[in-house]
Amino acid sequence: MRRSKDRPGAESDPSLFLPFLPMLPSQILLNNLLYDTSQLAIPTDEVDEEQVRRPAHWDIAFIRRFMICFGPISSLFDFVTFAVMLGVFHADAAQFHTGWFVESLATQTLVIFAIRTRRIPFWRSRPSLALTLTALGVVALGAALPATPLADVLGFQPLPTAFFAAVAAMVVVYLLLVELGKRIFYRTTGPRGRPEPAPGHRHLRRREARFSTVTRLPHRQALRRPPVKGPHPTGTTVSPHSPVPRTPSA
Numbered sequence: 001m002r003r004s005k006d007r008p009g010a011e012s013d014p015s016l017f018l019p020f021l022p023m024l025p026s027q028i029l030l031n032n033l034l035y036d037t038s039q040l041a042i043p044t045d046e047v048d049e050e051q052v053r054r055p056a057h058w059d060i061a062f063i064r065r066f067m068i069c070f071g072p073i074s075s076l077f078d079f080v081t082f083a084v085m086l087g088v089f090h091a092d093a094a095q096f097h098t099g100w101f102v103e104s105l106a107t108q109t110l111v112i113f114a115i116r117t118r119r120i121p122f123w124r125s126r127p128s129l130a131l132t133l134t135a136l137g138v139v140a141l142g143a144a145l146p147a148t149p150l151a152d153v154l155g156f157q158p159l160p161t162a163f164f165a166a167v168a169a170m171v172v173v174y175l176l177l178v179e180l181g182k183r184i185f186y187r188t189t190g191p192r193g194r195p196e197p198a199p200g201h202r203h204l205r206r207r208e209a210r211f212s213t214v215t216r217l218p219h220r221q222a223l224r225r226p227p228v229k230g231p232h233p234t235g236t237t238v239s240p241h242s243p244v245p246r247t248p249s250a
Contacts, residue, residue: 020093022082024155027101031142038109038138041130048117048125062189069185070115070178077107077174084166094157098146102159103167105142107174109135114178118186121179 023031078100085091085099112135117125143164146156 018082018096020096023097023100023104027097027155030154031101031105034105034138034142035109038134039112041128041134042112044128044130045116046128048119050118065189066185069181073174073177073181074107077170078104080170084170085163088166089160089163094155095159098156098159099163099167101156102143102146102164103170106139106167106171109139110171110175111178114175114182118182 081100081103085096089095089099091099112131113121113127116127119125121127145151145154146158151157
């Protein structure tokens with residue numbers, strides 16, 4: 001689940017009351033690059049047993065409900081971050097860019113541990129070692145970048161220690177709310193079945209027609225060769241259950 005900053009037009013939401021961009025374009029690209037790098041280890045992860053008991057189908061309605069449920073939680077914590085940086089730490093433009101970069105990268109990366117399973121993460125469902133190391137490594141790298149020589153090139157400034165404490169608290173609360181929302185979501189949604197195409201969606205039926213057949217295959221008995229009555233051209237009497245002898249070639 002990507003954070004709300006990756007939604008089209010999300011950058012303009014805080015810009016309505018900020019005299020500067022919430023994050024520079026180069027910082028957004030770096031944030032996305034680090035996040036995508038942390039997700040490269042997803043193929044090494046194991047799926048819960050109940051998720052593979054039966055085939056899963058692509059359900060757009062399920063994805064829509066998931067977005068409606070968890071999207072507002074992500075957007076809420078974006079605005080909480082803005083309020084903390086402006087109202088508590090009185091951050092200028094460079095510090096605001098740095099603070100939101102660190103907080104958004106941490107929350108959007110660590111939330112994978114909550115949404116990858118319907119169980120309690122790390123207790124009832126453990127992620128793979130590769131996914132754990134890449135996710136934690138990217139979060140640590142994002143928090144350390146403002147203190148490296150690359151900070152000036154990337155437009156970052158060192159952050160106070162109290163801000164990292166506030167970020168840690170917000171990340172914990174965010175993940176707890178996601179876990180609570182996950183329990184409510186799956187309790188009300190129930191198990192996913194095979195989605196049926198809505199009436200009038202002919203394009204869905206046309207796509208399915210490429211991989212299905214509407215005519216029944218002929219019965220196996222109908223595919224058998226009919227018995228030959230009378231003498232065979234070679235002079236051999238053929239019964240219905242005996243193989244047809246081959247005619248010797250000249």
